[in-house]
Amino acid sequence: MTTEKLMLNKHEIECQHIYMFFKRIFDIILSAVGLLVLAIPCLIIALFIFACDRGPVFYTQERVGKDGKKFMIYKFRSMYVNADTLLEKLKEKNEVTGPMFKMKNDPRVTSVGRFLRKTSLDELPQLWNVLRGDMSVVGPRPPLPSEVREYSDYDKQRLWVIPGCTGLWQATERNNVGFSEMVDLDLTYIQHRSLLLDAKIILLTFLMIVRPKGAY
Known part of the structure; x- marks a missing residue:
């Protein structure tokens, strides 16, 4: 897959008004229903997180959304409270290429956090981000500002749409591929996105949650 094949037309993407209208309705319904239905499971998860180390249940972090707009993302905390301060010491052990940090046996992850990450349950609070409109159910992973500072113009194309809780990369390859492959998958999704593709993703x-592959 070459870079030339994946150069997108921003005007065409922004003119998909009918698709975006129904996508937003779908996002509101799914996130609202999800927050209600999953309220008790989320409470149980919160109790396990608190029991693990008596720390905060939720973790908030600044991320970059559509057209570079920053917002605070919500997740169940899967790492120890001082995880951010330890990151600099671990950067040389990064197991993926490009401006993204991933480490399979990350010592900052709690015992409860490992299960949450493997099943992607740590992402459930992002339904609130979807309801607010910061995110969509399906879209590219929202990057950190530090990652975006290292983006090429080609990479920045993935910021032309609203980021998602899940996407083509998360639902297929996850951590089995590096940063450049992730960008290619995101741009492929943006190029071909539709309600049918969103439903497939x-x-x-869901299948990935039941049978985790490449999650850590």
Whole structure:
């Protein structure tokens, strides 16, 4: 897959008004229903997180959304409270290429956090981000500002759409591929996105939760 094949037309993407209208309705319904239905499971997860080390249940972090707009993302905390301060010491052990940090046996992750990450349950609070409109159910992973500072113009194309809780990369390859492959998958999704493709990705994500692959 070459870079030339994946150069997108921003005007065409922004003119998909009908698709975006129904996508937003779908996001509101799914996130609202999800927050209600999953309220008790989320409470149980919160109790396990607190019992693990008596720390905060939720973790908030600044991320970059559509067209570079920054927002605070919500997740169940899967790492120890001082995880951010330890990152600099671990950067040389990064197991993926490009402006993204991933480490399979990350010592900052709690015992409860390992399960949450493997099953992607740590991402459930992002339904609130979807309801607010910061994110969509399906879309590219929202990057950190530090990652975006290292983006090329080609990479920045993935910021042309609203980021998602799950996407083509998360539902297929996850951590089995590096940064450049992730960008290619995101741009492929943006190029071909539709309600049918979104539904397919959501189904694949559920299968990924049941049978985790490449999650850590």
